[in-house]
Amino acid sequence: xxxxxxxxxxxxxxxxxxxxxxxxxxxxxxxxxxxxxxxxxxxxxxxxxxxxxxxxxxxxxxxxxxxxxxxxxxxxxxxxxxxxxxxxxxxxxxxxxxxxxxxxxxxxxxxxxxxxxxxxxxxxxxxxxxxxxxxxxxxxxxxxxx
Amino acid sequence: xxxxxxxxxxxxxxxxxxxxxxxxxxxxxxxxxxxxxxxxxxxxxxxxxxxxxxxxxxxxxxxxxxxxxxxxxxxxxxxxxxxxxxxxxxxxxxxxxxxxxxxxxxxxxxxxxxxxxxxxxxxxxxxxxxxxxxxxxxxxxxxxxx
DNA sequence: TTAATTGCAAACATTTTGCAGGTTC
DNA sequence: GAACCTGCAAAATGTTTGCAATTAA
Numbered sequence: 001x002x003x004x005x006x007x008x009x010x011x012x013x014x015x016x017x018x019x020x021x022x023x024x025x026x027x028x029x030x031x032x033x034x035x036x037x038x039x040x041x042x043x044x045x046x047x048x049x050x051x052x053x054x055x056x057x058x059x060x061x062x063x064x065x066x067x068x069x070x071x072x073x074x075x076x077x078x079x080x081x082x083x084x085x086x087x088x089x090x091x092x093x094x095x096x097x098x099x100x101x102x103x104x105x106x107x108x109x110x111x112x113x114x115x116x117x118x119x120x121x122x123x124x125x126x127x128x129x130x131x132x133x134x135x136x137x138x139x140x141x142x143x144x145x146x
Numbered sequence: 147x148x149x150x151x152x153x154x155x156x157x158x159x160x161x162x163x164x165x166x167x168x169x170x171x172x173x174x175x176x177x178x179x180x181x182x183x184x185x186x187x188x189x190x191x192x193x194x195x196x197x198x199x200x201x202x203x204x205x206x207x208x209x210x211x212x213x214x215x216x217x218x219x220x221x222x223x224x225x226x227x228x229x230x231x232x233x234x235x236x237x238x239x240x241x242x243x244x245x246x247x248x249x250x251x252x253x254x255x256x257x258x259x260x261x262x263x264x265x266x267x268x269x270x271x272x273x274x275x276x277x278x279x280x281x282x283x284x285x286x287x288x289x290x291x292x
Numbered sequence: 293t294t295a296a297t298t299g300c301a302a303a304c305a306t307t308t309t310g311c312a313g314g315t316t317c
Numbered sequence: 318g319a320a321c322c323t324g325c326a327a328a329a330t331g332t333t334t335g336c337a338a339t340t341a342a
Binding site for chain 3: 029031032063069088
């Protein structure tokens with residue numbers, strides 16, 4: 001029944017993720033694999049708290065500190081993007097391709113905005129001695145008043 | 147020496163500010179006047195903490211709670227713009243005309259970017275049932291590596 | 293074996309809140 | 318006098334840190 005070279009889809013995915021973490025210089029510990037697998041499964045915007053919750057609900061064993069450590073590490077290594085829309089908490093975005101966001105002020109929801117053609121040409125160059133290392137565009141939206 | 151209708155620049159400015167607060171539906175209490183006078187004197191980006199510090203250094207009598215209350219009120223009434231670049235604290239920007247920001251990740255500094263011609267045409271419209279109520283563009287910059 | 297990671301709880305920083313006392317209209 | 322504002326301290330978040338025990342290479 002058990003095959004050391006098993007190639008079920010689940011096994012293959014887990015192996016691919018392990019290698020991906022390795023390639024980014026991240027030691028693939030069980031907790032990191034769990035968190036990365038959950039986050040990278042689909043494009044989503046979760047707060048640290050929501051990640052924690054989702055992990056516990058899945059029966060994974062992780063501590064808050066490890067969640068924060070891992071999220072920070074994934075951001076640092078470019079596997080995750082951190083979005084600050086509201087000064088109270090951060091969102092972690094598993095879509096790392098360039099894009100922008102709608103932020104619904106009323107319900108605290110974040111939505112991707114594909115805007116590949118936003119004219120950057122009109123933006124002034126960074127001040128002397130500095131270089132641009134990122135751009136965040138947040139469009140605040142609200143429910144229409146009835 | 148003392149003239150009830152005195153029109154020294156300082157008096158005139160204070161009177162104008164009082165009226166401005168009134169026009170925005172803000173009861174001009176001494177603390178609010180102090181805070182507004184300091185913030186609106188020039189375009190600047192201060193955190194709540196920096197506002198508090200500056201007030202105390204000027205000999206003004208204000209509590210932390212009042213600083214937060216007042217900043218929140220000024221934002222709500224459109225005299226100040228709140229900018230969230232970093233999930234740990236907010237900046238209060240006394241320039242309320244549309245503009246964007248450079249955020250220096252290395253020293254936590256915020257700088258205005260006048261970008262009146264940023265192409266908004268390419269951005270998709272807000273989702274059904276919502277309307278756009280603001281746009282924040284933050285260009286993250288870092289000191290150039292030597 | 294040696295270095296890195298984890299978990300827990302305590303520490304932190306920022307912002308909010310409850311309420312008594314004071315101020316404004 | 319009624320409503321509103323202020324200050325203090327305590328509470329509520331969200332995030333980080335110190336350190337001993339565990340795990341990975």
